[in-house]
Amino acid sequence: MNRVRIGNGCGFWGDNLDAPVRLATAGRLDYLTLEYLAELTMSILAVQKQKDPTAGYAADFLDVLDRLGPILAEQPGLRIITNAGGMNPRGCGEKAREILSRAGLSACQVGVVSGDDLMPQLDQLLGSGHGLNHLDTGVPLASVRDRVVSANAYLGARPIVEALDSGVRVVITGRVADASLTVGPTAHAFGWGFGEADLDRLGAATVAGHLIECGAQATGGLWMNADDQTGLAEVGYPIADIASDGSFTLTKPAGTGGAVNVETVSEQLLYEVADPARYITPDVVADFTTVRLTETGPDVVSVTGGTGRGVTDTYKVSIAYRDGYTAAGTLLIVGPHAAEKARRSGAILLDRLQHAGWTFAASYIEALGAGDSVPGVVRSNGDPAEVVLRVAVRDPRKAAVERFTKEFAPLVTSGFPGTTGYTTGRPPVREVFAYWPALIAKTVVRPQVEIL
Secondary structure, rough: EEEEEEEEEEOOOOOOOOOOHHHHHHHOOOOOOOOOHHHHHHHHHHHHHOOOOOOOOOOHHHHHHHHHHHHHOOOOEEEEOOOOOOOOHHHHHHHHHHHHHHHOOOOOEEEEEOOEHHHHHHHHHHOOOOOOOOOOOOOHHHHHHHHHHHHHHEEHHHHEEEEHHHHOOOEEEEEEEHHHHHHHHHHHHOOOOOOHHHHHHHHHHHHHHHHHHHHHOOOOOOOOOOHHHHOHHHOOOOOOEEEEEOOHHHOOOOOOOOOOHHHHHHHHOOOOOOOOOOHHHHHHHEEEOOOEEEEEEEEEEEEEEEOOOOOOEEEEEEEEEEEEEEEEEEEEEOOHHHHHHHHHHHHHHHHHHOOOOOOOOEEEEEEEEOOOOOOOOOOOOOOOOEEEEEEEEEEEOOEEEEEEEHOOHHHHHHOOOEEEOOOOOOOEEEEEEEEEEEEEEEEHOEEEEEOO
């Protein structure tokens, strides 16, 4: 192949359910990628699997795959790569096989990539000297081991290539790096390796994967100059048309809303990037400072550069652990001095709880509409006529947080005038899952590929 066309129809679990179908229908794709996982998502899926061993994957994908069945039949060259497997890629893969069979596609094989889940061997790893120290604080994971619910290494593109080399139509993974969903099919299509000779090409494909991984964020979503003319109601999702040297064009299906230009692409290029010269993935350390963007047509941006600066000998590990309970409640405060009354109301709420014997590990009061959501960045002009009071707490004791949720309604009759918006009931109490980033030697992680 001289070029490969990869579109991403999902940027996170909860993204638009129609986008993958529209993209696969109109995108003229070789590969459709669907990215479902985030750090919080993995902890949610881990708890789901603890309650039900057959769960633990992004179930939305199965609904999407059911709708994609006729398209897969009409486009025999289209293949799907997704990390919807989450904490249970094999379970997700088995359900996918059932859906494909019902669609008359029983000959379509499903490749399952696993090996990222470190929980079964976590104690063995800790006992053998792999401390999984917190990347920011250096504290060993042993300090919270009894509260850990998930530990997943970010795998790279190699097992995806292995699965595609076997001829499967659908690849379902657990936790892999987002950009690797694109690097995998690109390396497979062009026969790239993962050694020194292909580092620049891997770096360029990583740029492509990073640009499309968040779906419509590269095609006008959150664009600083978006307006009613941008057409975000019908926003098109991104397509990377990649050449064998790694250069590519970024576009979207014709006739869709949104925008692809230097601004939309560069905004996504720098999204979640700490050091543009060293964007570290399992496949390559990519240098984004060598990237060049050129608008070559309506909604078409040419992307060149994006080089490789070596490979690390570690995988990043995303760990989640239980860290108490939280709740957040809101009330609407209207009238003169609304922001001042809201902040004083929040203080009264916490004071009453303290008088009743309840304090919290952390608490936060916001007057939303008066600049509190991003303090010091967005400032309110004058005295807003109404604001939303939001008070949140976190504490190891569930009983303390439950008591907090019962203190909002009394403000309606014993607070300041203009207090309303209490008809939604008491706020729910939620368990907190804290994030623990760490590194692990690649030599102790063994990605596995199974063909269903």
